[in-house]
Amino acid sequence: MxxxxxxxxxxxxxxxxxxxxxxxxxxxxxxxxxxxxxxxxxxxxxxxxxxxxxxxxxxxxxxxxxxxxxxxxxxxxxxxxxxxxxxxxxxxxxxxxxxxxxxxxxxxxxxxxxxxxxxxxxxxxxxxxxxxxxxxxxxxxxxxxxxxxxxxxxxxxxxxxxxxxxxxxxxxxxxxxxxxxxxxxxxxxxxxxxxxxxxxxxxxxxxxxxxxxxxxxxxxxxxxxxxxxxxxxxxxxxxxxxxxxxxxxxxxxxxxxxxxxxxxxxxxxxxxxxxxxxxALVNGRGSKRALITFYIRASLSDEFKVAQIRDASPGVSDAYISKVLGELKADGAIEPVGRGRGAGWRRLRPDVE
CATH class of the missing domain: 1.10.3290.10 (Fido-like domain)
Incomplete structure (x- = not known):
């Protein structure tokens, strides 16, 4: 059969x-x-x-x-x-x-x-x-x-x-x-x-x-x-x-x-x-950061929320996500948008690393 x-x-x-x-x-x-x-x-x-x-x-x-x-x-x-x-x-x-x-x-x-x-x-x-x-x-x-x-x-x-x-x-x-x-x-x-x-x-x-x-x-x-x-x-x-x-x-x-x-x-x-x-992105010491930046770079939309990064980066703590987002903001790669429950981030350039 x-x-x-x-x-x-x-x-x-x-x-x-x-x-x-x-x-x-x-x-x-x-x-x-x-x-x-x-x-x-x-x-x-x-x-x-x-x-x-x-x-x-x-x-x-x-x-x-x-x-x-x-x-x-x-x-x-x-x-x-x-x-x-x-x-x-x-x-x-x-x-x-x-x-x-x-x-x-x-x-x-x-x-x-x-x-x-x-x-x-x-x-x-x-x-x-x-x-x-x-x-x-x-x-x-x-x-x-x-x-x-x-x-x-x-x-x-x-x-x-x-x-x-x-x-x-x-x-x-x-x-x-x-x-x-x-x-x-x-x-x-x-x-x-x-x-x-x-x-x-x-x-x-x-x-x-x-x-x-x-x-x-x-x-x-x-x-x-x-x-x-x-x-x-x-x-x-x-x-x-x-x-x-x-x-x-x-x-x-x-x-x-x-x-x-x-x-x-x-x-x-x-x-x-x-x-x-x-x-190609994950290289040992920077592997968790690469999961975050890969999501931001590959996202179809320029705007995103922390929850989306969390879903795309299993095992990465919220504290580490916040740390990387802060570094990317200081580097001029992203900027915060909105306030309160609608708060999120906007990608400013495609080469987020």
């Missing part, structure tokens, strides 16, 4: 733009290895930022939110979760840590997917966690007018254990055969995982964690430094549209993996570009 049974139909003749995306990613991967050797201190800053953004963004896609201050404390393991949202975020951080530490070495087998799902739910007390679903589930889209639309029909609970076994066997076989680019196989796995929807809950978050895990398996570490989840959250509408287009006809093996594959490759390309843009 999985897409791995028909890979030649999906990827036998790749369109030029898909081939080009694979080439761009391969070249960027080579440069990533150089960056790791040249600027380890700067990449450590990016790693800390990515952890916060990943836990925040992946849960936000599921409408699970907490304040940035609480998220940073949970990521740093300096507090215990105080409510259900924080329990979910803490669980995501736990699995992120496991994947970042051991991703390439964890056998990519369905039993370990179950184990990681159990870790994802560790703080919630969910007794169904870490086990394939026991009842059928539905994937629906709820609109503001009250209408409900089915996004796709998941595999039944009865068929899920066999479907997951076949999915992992198909992925392992395709990787061993080496006929198709590994990243195409990652895209295939993630789509099928989402259609199977093997757990009662947290399938979307597990799909994003599996994506990070599989990138490690394929030798791509960009997800360590750039939040893949944040890029997905920022393109949420395109994400759901690509997923919808590629799941049509899945159960009848008439679906088209193209839209989803192109979206997935686009996310990986965007991650590598973001990595190169950020490492």
């Amino acid at each position: 999985t897409s791995f049974q028909d890979l030649d139909r999906h990827f036998g003749a790749l369109p030029p733009e898909r081939v080009q995306a694979l080439v761009v990613i391969a070249e960027a991967r080579g440069r990533e290895e150089v960056l790791r050797r040249q600027n380890p201190a700067g990449l450590e800053t990016l790693r800390a930022v990515a952890l916060i953004q990943s836990a925040e963004a992946s849960n936000a896609i599921e409408n699970i939110h907490a304040s940035r201050e609480r998220i940073e404390a949970l990521i740093a393991d300096k507090t215990t979760p105080q409510n259900r949202s924080e329990q979910e975020i803490a669980g995501y951080r736990l699995v992120l840590d496991q994947i970042h530490a051991n991703g390439p070495d964890i056998p990519f087998e369905s039993r370990f997917v179950e184990q990681l799902h159990g870790s994802l739910s560790r703080f919630t007390g969910d007794r169904t966690a870490g086990k394939w679903k026991g009842v059928d589930n539905r994937v629906e889209e709820h609109h503001p007018d009250g209408t409900v639309v089915e996004r796709f029909r998941p595999v039944s609970a009865a068929d899920t254990p066999t479907a997951m076994k076949d999915l992992h066997a198909g992925f392992a076989r395709a990787m061993q055969e080496g006929r198709h680019a590994p990243l195409l196989l990652v895209a295939t796995y993630v789509l099928d995982f989402l259609v199977i929807h093997p757990f009662r809950d947290r399938n979307g978050r597990m799909a994003r964690l599996n994506t990070l895990w599989l990138l490690y398996v394929c030798g791509h570490e960009v997800g360590r430094y750039i939040s893949i989840e944040k890029l997905i959250e920022e393109s949420r509408e395109t994400y759901y549209e690509a997923l919808h287009r590629s799941t049509l006809g899945w159960h009848e093996r008439k679906h088209d993996l193209g839209p989803w594959t192109d979206y997935f490759l686009g996310i990986v390309v965007a991650a590598y570009r973001e990595l190169e843009n950020r490492t």
